[in-house]
Amino acid sequence: MSTVATLSEHGCWGGVQSFHRHDSAEIGAPMQFSVFRPARADTARKRPTLIYLAGLTCTEETFPIKAGAQRMAAELGLTLVAPDTSPRQTGIEGADAAWDFGHGAGFYLDALRTPWSARFRMESYVVRELRQLLIDEFDADPTRLGLFGHSMGGHGALTLALRHPEMFRSVSAFAPICAPSQCPWGHKAFGNYLGEDPALWRAHDACELIRSGRRLPPLLVDQGLADKFLAEQLHPHLLEQACAEAGQPCQLRRHEGYDHGYYFIHSFIADHLVHHARLMTL
Numbered sequence: 001m002s003t004v005a006t007l008s009e010h011g012c013w014g015g016v017q018s019f020h021r022h023d024s025a026e027i028g029a030p031m032q033f034s035v036f037r038p039a040r041a042d043t044a045r046k047r048p049t050l051i052y053l054a055g056l057t058c059t060e061e062t063f064p065i066k067a068g069a070q071r072m073a074a075e076l077g078l079t080l081v082a083p084d085t086s087p088r089q090t091g092i093e094g095a096d097a098a099w100d101f102g103h104g105a106g107f108y109l110d111a112l113r114t115p116w117s118a119r120f121r122m123e124s125y126v127v128r129e130l131r132q133l134l135i136d137e138f139d140a141d142p143t144r145l146g147l148f149g150h151s152m153g154g155h156g157a158l159t160l161a162l163r164h165p166e167m168f169r170s171v172s173a174f175a176p177i178c179a180p181s182q183c184p185w186g187h188k189a190f191g192n193y194l195g196e197d198p199a200l201w202r203a204h205d206a207c208e209l210i211r212s213g214r215r216l217p218p219l220l221v222d223q224g225l226a227d228k229f230l231a232e233q234l235h236p237h238l239l240e241q242a243c244a245e246a247g248q249p250c251q252l253r254r255h256e257g258y259d260h261g262y263y264f265i266h267s268f269i270a271d272h273l274v275h276h277a278r279l280m281t282l
């Protein structure tokens with residue numbers, strides 16, 4: 001029996017945008033996620049499905065409300081899924097103390113340090129539980145799953161695809177945190193969730209994973225040049241360098257006049273959906 005509750009459903013570009021809650025075994029608490037399913041004539045085939053990982057302070061609502069992705073997804077026949085960015089209402093002391101750590105800032109890893117390790121297990125949640133749930137209950141095709149994300153979620157998309165290469169056919173990112181071991185957001189999150197062992201940090205750092213020989217499908221990354229987090233937090237030049245040295249195909253596009261927010265994502269979302277659709281149909 002399905003344990004997934006539907007919180008709401010909305011007609012959208014001929015398909016349905018819906019919001020869901022389920023009791024997550026990995027997290028040990030309820031989690032929420034959103035799904036856009038395009039209309040389609042062929043109901044027999046499994047659907048190509050694209051998981052979007054959002055950034056700091058976001059929820060499962062941010063992407064469907066702000067990115068404007070549904071129209072193109074409907075045209076391409078892509079299902080879109082957006083999980084929340086962390087467990088919520090964990091009761092862990094300090095989890096609400098900052099906007100860049102704790103609730104809304106799960107960093108898509110499994111925490112190793114107490115008290116975070118009991119609930120903050122976003123890597124296992126996304127790659128095991130949510131993925132399987134999408135296959136079992138939302139007709140996702142396990143051979144056509146893609147992953148993309150923004151900022152902290154861009155870091156999540158890159159690192160989860162690098163760490164679980166067999167699971168994802170296509171990957172892209174908007175303004176990702178490219179080298180979390182070398183920026184303040186990453187130092188804070190990794191120090192608290194993982195501890196101080198540099199080897200553990202390297203295992204969740206996209207640049208380090210590429211340098212160690214891990215590979216991705218041909219990568220698309222967009223970065224706004226008016227992004228207030230660019231210089232201190234994001235370091236796309238380090239990703240570019242790691243990819244060039246490793247022979248990892250990577251198209252990094254820099255855009256004058258675009259900041260870190262969803263107007264930027266809205267402006268380039270169609271290119272990302274086409275990128276994924278192309279790789280999923282190869």
Ligand SMILES: N[C@@H](CCC(=O)N[C@@H](CS)C(=O)NCC(=O)O)C(=O)O
Binds near residue numbers: 057262
């Ligand atoms: N609260 C932060 C900003 C947090 C932020 O920019 N979050 C990004 C992801 S890293 C985001 O997508 N926010 C939601 C939005 O822009 O709608 C600040 O005051 O500077």
